[in-house]
Amino acid sequence: MVMFMIKGELYKLLRSKSIKVLFILLLVLNNLQIIYVNYQNIYGDINTGKRKILKIIEGPISQQKYDWLVNYHNTMLEQVNNGNYNTKNKSKNTFSGYVFGDEQISNNLLEDYEYTINYHSSIKNKITILDENIKKTQNSKWKKENIMLKKRLKNRNLSYYYDYTLINNFMNQDFQYLLSLIFCIILVIKLFIYEKQKQTDLYFYISRKQIKKIFISKILMILLFTFISSLLLLIESYLIYYFLGMKNGLFQPLYALSHFMYEPYNISIFFYIVCNYFFRLVGCLSFSYLFLFLCHFLNKEYKGFFIAILIIYISIQLYNNNLLSIISFSSLNDSIYNQKIFMSSLLFSFIILNLNFFTYFLFKRRYYVSIN
Amino acid sequence: MNIYINDLSKYYKNKKALDHITLHLSSGIYGLIGPNGAGKTTFLSILCGLIKNDSGTIEIDEVKFLSDDFYHVFGYVPQSPALYVDLTCNEFLEYICALKSIDKNQIDHTLKLVNLYDQKYIKIKKLSGGMKQRLSIAQAIINDPQILLLDEPTTGLDPIERLRLKNLLRNLSKNKIIIISTHIIQDMDHLAKSLIFFKNGQLLDFKSPQELILSLKQFFYETIVSKNDLQKYIETYHVSSIVPINDDYKIKFFSHKDELFPHCKEINLEDIYLYYYGDVYDKR
Numbered sequence: 001m002v003m004f005m006i007k008g009e010l011y012k013l014l015r016s017k018s019i020k021v022l023f024i025l026l027l028v029l030n031n032l033q034i035i036y037v038n039y040q041n042i043y044g045d046i047n048t049g050k051r052k053i054l055k056i057i058e059g060p061i062s063q064q065k066y067d068w069l070v071n072y073h074n075t076m077l078e079q080v081n082n083g084n085y086n087t088k089n090k091s092k093n094t095f096s097g098y099v100f101g102d103e104q105i106s107n108n109l110l111e112d113y114e115y116t117i118n119y120h121s122s123i124k125n126k127i128t129i130l131d132e133n134i135k136k137t138q139n140s141k142w143k144k145e146n147i148m149l150k151k152r153l154k155n156r157n158l159s160y161y162y163d164y165t166l167i168n169n170f171m172n173q174d175f176q177y178l179l180s181l182i183f184c185i186i187l188v189i190k191l192f193i194y195e196k197q198k199q200t201d202l203y204f205y206i207s208r209k210q211i212k213k214i215f216i217s218k219i220l221m222i223l224l225f226t227f228i229s230s231l232l233l234l235i236e237s238y239l240i241y242y243f244l245g246m247k248n249g250l251f252q253p254l255y256a257l258s259h260f261m262y263e264p265y266n267i268s269i270f271f272y273i274v275c276n277y278f279f280r281l282v283g284c285l286s287f288s289y290l291f292l293f294l295c296h297f298l299n300k301e302y303k304g305f306f307i308a309i310l311i312i313y314i315s316i317q318l319y320n321n322n323l324l325s326i327i328s329f330s331s332l333n334d335s336i337y338n339q340k341i342f343m344s345s346l347l348f349s350f351i352i353l354n355l356n357f358f359t360y361f362l363f364k365r366r367y368y369v370s371i372n
Numbered sequence: 373m374n375i376y377i378n379d380l381s382k383y384y385k386n387k388k389a390l391d392h393i394t395l396h397l398s399s400g401i402y403g404l405i406g407p408n409g410a411g412k413t414t415f416l417s418i419l420c421g422l423i424k425n426d427s428g429t430i431e432i433d434e435v436k437f438l439s440d441d442f443y444h445v446f447g448y449v450p451q452s453p454a455l456y457v458d459l460t461c462n463e464f465l466e467y468i469c470a471l472k473s474i475d476k477n478q479i480d481h482t483l484k485l486v487n488l489y490d491q492k493y494i495k496i497k498k499l500s501g502g503m504k505q506r507l508s509i510a511q512a513i514i515n516d517p518q519i520l521l522l523d524e525p526t527t528g529l530d531p532i533e534r535l536r537l538k539n540l541l542r543n544l545s546k547n548k549i550i551i552i553s554t555h556i557i558q559d560m561d562h563l564a565k566s567l568i569f570f571k572n573g574q575l576l577d578f579k580s581p582q583e584l585i586l587s588l589k590q591f592f593y594e595t596i597v598s599k600n601d602l603q604k605y606i607e608t609y610h611v612s613s614i615v616p617i618n619d620d621y622k623i624k625f626f627s628h629k630d631e632l633f634p635h636c637k638e639i640n641l642e643d644i645y646l647y648y649y650g651d652v653y654d655k656r
Contacts, residue, residue: 008466
């Protein structure tokens with residue numbers, strides 16, 4: 001019977017034209033936003049030139065590739081210093097068509113390449129510092145942390161070089177999570193407020209003993225649809241980035257990215273993205289359950305939209321001002337550094353559980369107080 | 373099956389919605405009559421457990437009414453068909469079956485009963501008003517409830533759909549208690565076993581249509597008046613019908629006083645409605 005109830009809730013959402021149209025709109029918005037953000041990284045002679053150089057140097061690192069890049073950069077730099085370049089007409093024997101452009105590209109790529117080559121020695125230095133800390137510190141907790149960090153940093157090495165510009169942009173793609181949140185809130189409006197507005201919730205209250213199952217099936221639907229929608233948005237983002245050129249490097253270690261240099265967890269970039277997705281999903285669901293709690297007091301869809309927009313706006317403002325540090329789990333980066341992932345998850349699971357309990361209590365009693 | 377309602381009251385803040393209602397209902401169709409705000413929906417909502425009464429008791433076959441235990445004996449058709457318009461009839465009834473914890477093999481039988489079997493896989497939004505109303509009835513009867521409550525089911529239906537609905541209810545009424553709330557009293561003609569009159573939350577009367585006609589006939593008069601006098605009669609009496617005859621009018625009206633006019637030979641349910649609620653509409 002619960003399966004039929006879930007099937008009913010599923011049909012309600014799948015058959016709803018507004019839900020389908022909204023989701024397509026969110027996919028289009030996501031698409032446009034990615035293209036807008038990456039416009040400067042895709043089009044133009046500089047990017048064409050960069051891609052040509054990357055074709056030569058990407059892949060397993062080698063002295064030969066490094067020497068080629070250093071030589072090429074020096075050649076371009078020399079020409080720039082001699083004033084032997086033209087910014088108006090394209091010059092032959094360059095990748096981007098411009099000497100100055102090639103000098104800039106090779107300079108940036110050389111910095112990245114050197115980071116990859118020198119990573120092992122940088123980590124060695126870090127381990128030396130950690131060793132000193134372990135010896136000197138009297139604080140047993142710090143000592144323990146430093147030993148653990150040393151253990152994790154040991155034996156790290158980078159043997160492949162890839163350009164991570166698009167991967168970085170993909171990882172910082174927060175807009176899709178905002179879209180997921182909007183979709184999640186629309187689901188709550190559709191499954192709870194809309195039923196009140198159309199008075200179809202009457203059937204729940206007549207069926208009496210089934211209310212708990214109805215509530216659970218609705219909660220499951222929110223969970224399932226939010227999961228699927230955010231996954232589809234993530235896949236869409238990945239595919240767009242793939243077509244924009246993000247073809248390699250996803251399975252490289254996370255520390256291959258310079259801002260994750262001393263990242264204590266030995267995970268791949270791909271795994272980080274998956275973790276980030278799940279943590280943001282929890283954040284998204286937390287907000288929707290908070291909103292669900294407020295739904296009890298709303299009986300018109302437009303009021304729901306208004307309140308939802310207000311909540312999202314306030315939350316973003318608070319988050320930007322670090323006032324919502326409690327949701328630090330939503331940024332995996334911060335959480336990993338603070339090593340509070342599991343604590344925050346537990347805390348939030350507890351809050352959500354309690355919130356759902358109260359919401360269920362209100363849901364169960366709603367009709368008694370609102371009729372007439 | 374019998375329902376015993378004793379001293380039932382309900383208040384919304386300080387407003388009395390139901391005032392000490394006592395009724396005994398056995399199998400058959402009952403018309404719950406009253407203007408808007410009379411307490412009809414509140415009464416039905418209490419019966420099917422949607423809202424709680426403040427005082428009084430409801431007993432079903434002499435067992436005290438506990439909504440959680442008796443929910444399966446009730447079928448409720450809300451005032452305006454509350455349906456999931458994006459679903460097909462079949463999907464909607466499947467969902468209702470799940471809510472009522474019954475097997476979904478009842479769907480075909482129920483759809484045939486309400487004459488919607490051919491529309492089984494059609495989306496609800498494509499159905500006519502009458503079909504939606506029948507589907508609303510289908511969701512209420514799918515678990516074969518012993519008590520069927522219908523809140524203004526005929527509102528917005530054309531005459532043919534009304535007739536179809538009446539026939540359907542007549543067929544369903546065997547061994548069931550059906551309570552139909554309405555302010556369109558003609559709908560109860562040749563259908564209801566008894567009529568329950570509500571006014572301002574109070575029970576005014578509870579009799580069969582025949583008993584009502586017999587007992588109230590004495591208050592109705594008819595006469596022929598000229599066009600010039602017509603307005604005077606309308607202002608003085610509660611006129612229930614005006615029929616033009618050449619240049620004059622044959623009027624039917626009621627009065628609690630003994631009038632010097634001939635009594636009506638026949639009165640109908642509309643006249644009875646006017647008898648009970650004429651003053652309500654006068655005030656408006």
